[in-house]
Amino acid sequence: MPHENDNKTAKIKKMIAIMSGKGGVGKSTVSALLATHLKRLGYTVGLLDGDIKGPSIPRMFGVSGPLEKDAHGLIPAISPAGIKIMSMNLLLEHEDDPVIWRGPVVSGVLKQFWNDVNWGELDYLLIDFPPGTGDVQLTAMQSFVLDGVIMVTSPQSLVQMIVGKGVNLTNKFSVPIFGLIENMSYVKCPDCGKEIFIFGESKAKTTAEKYDIDLLAQLPIDPELSKLSDNGKIERFESKTFKEIAHLIATKDCQ
Numbered sequence: 001m002p003h004e005n006d007n008k009t010a011k012i013k014k015m016i017a018i019m020s021g022k023g024g025v026g027k028s029t030v031s032a033l034l035a036t037h038l039k040r041l042g043y044t045v046g047l048l049d050g051d052i053k054g055p056s057i058p059r060m061f062g063v064s065g066p067l068e069k070d071a072h073g074l075i076p077a078i079s080p081a082g083i084k085i086m087s088m089n090l091l092l093e094h095e096d097d098p099v100i101w102r103g104p105v106v107s108g109v110l111k112q113f114w115n116d117v118n119w120g121e122l123d124y125l126l127i128d129f130p131p132g133t134g135d136v137q138l139t140a141m142q143s144f145v146l147d148g149v150i151m152v153t154s155p156q157s158l159v160q161m162i163v164g165k166g167v168n169l170t171n172k173f174s175v176p177i178f179g180l181i182e183n184m185s186y187v188k189c190p191d192c193g194k195e196i197f198i199f200g201e202s203k204a205k206t207t208a209e210k211y212d213i214d215l216l217a218q219l220p221i222d223p224e225l226s227k228l229s230d231n232g233k234i235e236r237f238e239s240k241t242f243k244e245i246a247h248l249i250a251t252k253d254c255q
């Protein structure tokens with residue numbers, strides 16, 4: 001049964017959320033790369049930027065508003081590769097306008113991004129969740145009937161506890177967790193190729209084991225990635241790791 005929104009314009013096969021216990025770990029980057037690599041596999045993909053207060057998805061894909069509207073709701077922006085994108089920043093007059101709303105209003109907008117947008121038919125709708133595990137995340141988990149969650153983290157000492165909060169919230173809603181991605185794990189020396197773990201030894205493996213989830217990847221800090229992202233060209237980034245993760249997600253559908 002496909003997911004349908006209130007106005008029945010959406011017929012979406014799978015909805016997957018990308019979640020992080022705290023901000024700035026690269027959740028939007030992971031969402032964008034996963035969308036890009038699922039699209040490259042030939043799937044129709046939408047990306048809902050659920051980070052209402054700190055939306056960064058349009059900038060990464062080089063898309064901007066204003067959005068058109070038809071009888072069925074707002075028409076999402078389309079990225080150069082053909083990914084449908086909905087974000088608060090596509091509705092603001094200036095992309096640096098602050099969104100100074102309290103939690104319940106933010107949660108309401110998040111729901112509208114699902115219900116009042118003409119998503120059409122999609123194989124995948126990825127939802128870039130706001131960071132954290134508070135009220136807004138709780139409402140988001142209640143509002144979206146998810147097929148899976150990907151957890152994103154960074155290599156810092158509080159990681160176990162923060163990942164644990166996300167896992168426990170997700171488990172409360174009985175949503176499967178596809179796995180954990182540790183971002184910014186290391187840098188690769190451009191001269192000798194040595195991997196330097198600047199934040200110390202990674203705890204991703206033990207964290208994944210502790211919460212009984214798969215460790216999908218440990219991603220390096222990659223200046224090329226941030227450059228493409230800053231220039232609105234993230235779809236040009238080629239990643240063997242994300243190709244594999246996209247394959248894995250597509251294969252899970254068949255089980």
Ligand SMILES: Nc1ncnc2c1ncn2[C@@H]1O[C@H](COP(=O)(O)OP(=O)(O)OP(=O)(O)O)[C@@H](O)[C@H]1O
Pocket residue numbers: 020022023024025026027028029030051054056131183184219220221222223225226229230
């Ligand atoms: N692996 C990486 N290599 C280089 N730069 C990265 C990497 N991952 C993320 N970045 C950069 O770090 C910044 C923060 O990333 P991003 O916006 O994806 O984080 P986030 O977790 O979604 O943040 P927020 O909490 O604001 O939602 C961006 O400028 C992004 O380009």
